[in-house]
Amino acid sequence: MAYQVTDLMxxxxxxxxxxWVGSAEIWNxxxxxxxxxxxxxxxxxxxxxxxxxxxxxDVFNDEEQRQNLIQAVQKALDEAIDLEEEEMWDDELD
Structure with missing residues (x-):
């Protein structure tokens, strides 16, 4: 079954x-x-x-928990941008 909006939420x-959340959980x-x-x-x-x-x-236990999640998403975003740049370089070299 396809991933649904309710699954995302x-x-x-x-x-x-x-x-504690790492970028791996965001990638998952x-x-x-x-x-x-x-x-x-x-x-x-x-x-x-x-x-x-x-x-x-107020949804988070504290500011540290919130910042940790924001940083995990930012790290996943940075990793995705790096991967996209690598793909572009690989395409140029081919």
Whole structure:
């Protein structure tokens, strides 16, 4: 069955509830969505970053937990941009 909007919201809530989140958990989320291109993954990470920043601070246990999640999404975004740049370099060399 395809990944649904309700799946996304459940996964985002699960991320918010975790004390420590790394970029691997963020990548698991985007991989579950089966986005084909790196461009789409980057767009998703950007929108997820905006979404997380708009979640009220009171939802988190503390500011550190919130910052950890924001940083994990930012790291995943940075990694995706690096991968896209590598793909562009590889295409130019071929």
């Amino acid at each position: 459940s996964d985002v809530i699960a991320l918010v509830e975790q004390r 989320l985007v991989n579950a969505m089966e986005l084909a291109s790196m461009e789409r993954k980057i767009s998703f990470f950007r929108e997820l970053h905006k979404l997380i920043r708009h979640i009220p601070i």
